[in-house]
Amino acid sequence: xxxxxxxxxxxxxxxxxxxxxxxxxxxxxxxxxxxxxxxxxxxxxxxxxxxxxxxxxxxxxxxxxxxxxxxxxxxxxxxxxxxxxxxxxxxxxxxxxxxxxxxxxxxxxxxxxxxxxxxxxxxxxxxxxxxxxxxxxxxxxxxxxxxxxxxxxxxxxxxxxxxxxxxxxxxxxxxxxxxxxxxxxxxxxxxxxxxxxxxxxxxxxxxxxxxxxxxxxxxxxxxxxxxxxxxxxxxxxxxxxx
Amino acid sequence: xxxxxxxxxxxxxxxxxxxxxxxxxxxxxxxxxxxxxxxxxxxxxxxxxxxxxxxxxxxxxxxxxxxxxxxxxxxxxxxxxxxxxxxxxxxxxxxxxxxxxxxxxxxxxxxxxxxxxxxxxxxxxxxxxxxxxxxxxxxxxxxxxxxxxxxxxxxxxxxxxxxxxxxxxxxxxxxxxxxxxxxxxxxxxxxxxxxxxxxxxxxxxxxxxxxxxxxxxxxxxxxxxxxxxxxxxxxxxxxxxxxxxxxxxxxxxxxxxxxxxxxxxxxxxxxxxxxxxxxxxxxxxxxxxxxxx
Ligand SMILES: Nc1ncnc2c1ncn2[C@@H]1O[C@H](COP(=O)(O)OP(=O)(O)OP(=O)(O)O)[C@@H](O)[C@H]1O
Ligand SMILES: [Mg+2]
Numbered sequence: 096x097x098x099x100x101x102x103x104x105x106x107x108x109x110x111x112x113x114x115x116x117x118x119x120x121x122x123x124x125x126x127x128x129x130x131x132x133x134x135x136x137x138x139x140x141x142x143x144x145x146x147x148x149x150x151x152x153x154x155x156x157x158x159x160x161x162x163x164x165x166x167x168x169x170x171x172x173x174x175x176x177x178x179x180x181x182x183x184x185x186x187x188x189x190x191x192x193x194x195x196x197x198x199x200x201x202x203x204x205x206x207x208x209x210x211x212x213x214x215x216x217x218x219x220x221x222x223x224x225x226x227x228x229x230x231x232x233x234x235x236x237x238x239x240x241x242x243x244x245x246x247x248x249x250x251x252x253x254x255x256x257x258x259x260x261x262x263x264x265x266x267x268x269x270x271x272x273x274x275x276x277x278x279x280x281x282x283x284x285x286x287x288x289x290x291x292x293x294x295x296x297x298x299x300x301x302x303x304x305x306x307x308x309x310x311x312x313x314x315x316x317x318x319x320x321x322x323x324x325x326x327x328x329x330x331x332x333x334x335x336x337x
Numbered sequence: 338x339x340x341x342x343x344x345x346x347x348x349x350x351x352x353x354x355x356x357x358x359x360x361x362x363x364x365x366x367x368x369x370x371x372x373x374x375x376x377x378x379x380x381x382x383x384x385x386x387x388x389x390x391x392x393x394x395x396x397x398x399x400x401x402x403x404x405x406x407x408x409x410x411x412x413x414x415x416x417x418x419x420x421x422x423x424x425x426x427x428x429x430x431x432x433x434x435x436x437x438x439x440x441x442x443x444x445x446x447x448x449x450x451x452x453x454x455x456x457x458x459x460x461x462x463x464x465x466x467x468x469x470x471x472x473x474x475x476x477x478x479x480x481x482x483x484x485x486x487x488x489x490x491x492x493x494x495x496x497x498x499x500x501x502x503x504x505x506x507x508x509x510x511x512x513x514x515x516x517x518x519x520x521x522x523x524x525x526x527x528x529x530x531x532x533x534x535x536x537x538x539x540x541x542x543x544x545x546x547x548x549x550x551x552x553x554x555x556x557x558x559x560x561x562x563x564x565x566x567x568x569x570x571x572x573x574x575x576x577x578x579x580x581x582x583x584x585x586x587x588x589x590x591x592x593x594x595x596x597x598x599x600x601x602x603x604x605x606x607x608x609x610x611x612x613x614x615x616x617x618x619x620x621x622x623x624x625x626x627x628x629x630x
Binding site: 145147166167168169171172176177179183184185186187188192195196197198199200241245 | 526527
C-alpha cells in the first residue's frame, strides 16, 4: 500500500489555481523528487499534503486513510512532517528547543535528540544558541532535525538547498541521502536537479500546477526534464492560472 | 525619612501593578493582542469574590473559586471571540485592529453590565483588618496587604516564567508566539495554545482583581484605571517580557509615590510622565520584547 497518496489535487489561492489536478503516490521507503520552476506549484502541493493549505478538490490518503481535510497540527501527529520553504526556525527558542518542538507529537520511532546530533554534529555544538543567530545551513539542519524528531511516516522537504552555498548544499543532501537510505519515505521538492537526483528514486515535474513528466531517476533524460521545466513557453517564472 | 518611606511604599504599590499587568503582558507577548477588557475583567473578579464573601465564603476560598472560573472564562473568550478576530487579521479580511476592537467591545459591554447589576457605588472586599494592618520597620510601617501582594506578584511572575521556560507546553507557547504556522507544522494547535495563554492570563488578572478589591474602593468604572496602570507597567517594562513587567510595575509605583512626595496632587501624573518618557526614549520599553525563557 502507498504510504502517501494524492489524487486529483486542486489547490487555489482565491482565483488562482496553483495546483491543478496533481496525482502522486509514495510507496514505503521510496523517495520522490518534485521538480519545477518558480511558481510551478511545488510548495502549494506540499502545503496540501501537510495540511497547511487545504485543497479545493481531490484526496490525500496517509496509509490508506483519508486526511484531506485534517489540519496541519493533527497531520503531523499522524506522521506527515514538513520541512517548510524558508525553514521557519523559531528565532527566540534555542536550537535544542527548536528540535524538541519536533518531539511535541510524541511519536515513537528511531529519531531522538542524540540521533539528530549524530547526524548534524555542528548543530549539537550550537544547541544553546538562539535560532535567530544561526546561518542558513545551520537553520536548514535544525529544520530537518525538527521534522525527523516527529518520527514521520513520510518526510516532506521543500527546497532545502535554497540560498545556501554549494558546499553547504552538498552537506545537507549528504544528510538527506542518509535519511532516505535508512528507509524514510520522502518527498523532496527541489530546483537543483543534480541534488535531487542524488536522493530520488523517481521524479515528477510540475509546470503551471500540472504534472508534465514522471520518470524513474535512473537514466533520466535531462533534456526532457529541461523541457518539462519550462514547458513550451520560453518565459520563466510565475505561471498564471488559466 | 519621608523619601525612604515613599520609596518603600512605591515598591509595594509596584507589586500590585505588576500583578495587574502580568496577564496583559502575557496575552500581548503570545499573540500581539492588547486586551482592552483587561481592567474591567479584573474588576469583575473583584465583584465576584465580593459576592462570594457576602454569601459567607472565606476570602481565601473565594479566590480558590474565582481564579479557576476566570481561567475557564479566558479559554472560552479566546476560542469564541479573540481567535475569530485573529483569523480575520491573518486572512486579511480586516485590519490589524480586529482583536483590539473586539476587546474594546467586551470592555464597554461588561462595564455597563456591572453598572446594571452592582450600581455605580464604590465597594470594597472586607478583609477583616488585613488591609489596614502594618508591620513596623524602624520608623516605617509596611502594609501587610501590599507586602503580600508584592510577594504574590513576584511568585506569579516567576511561576509563569518557569512554565514558559521549562515545560513542553510553555515551549510550545513561545513557539506559537514566534511563528504560529510553523508551530502548527510541529503538531501544536495554535488556537488551543492561544486559549491556554489567555486562560493563564485571566487567572492572574482575577487574582490581581481580588487583591485590588481588598486594598481599594472600586466601582464598575474602576477598570479603566486598572487597564491604564497595567498598560503603563507593561510598556515601561518592555512589551511581552514578564520580568520586565515586574520591573515596570515597580518603576510605576515608585514614580507615583515619589511624585506624590514632591507634590501630593501629582503622584499619578508623575507615573504618566515616566511612562511617556520611556515611550519617547525607548519605544520598545526598558527590557527587550517577546515572551522569552
Ligand atoms: N499565499 C499565496 N497567496 C496567493 N498566491 C500564492 C500564494 N503562494 C503561492 N501563490 C501562487 O501560487 C503559485 C504557485 O506557488 P508555489 O509557491 O506553490 O510555487 P513553487 O513551485 O513552490 O515556487 P518556488 O520555486 O518559487 O518556491 C504561484 O503563482 C504563486 O504566485
Ligand atoms: Mg516553493
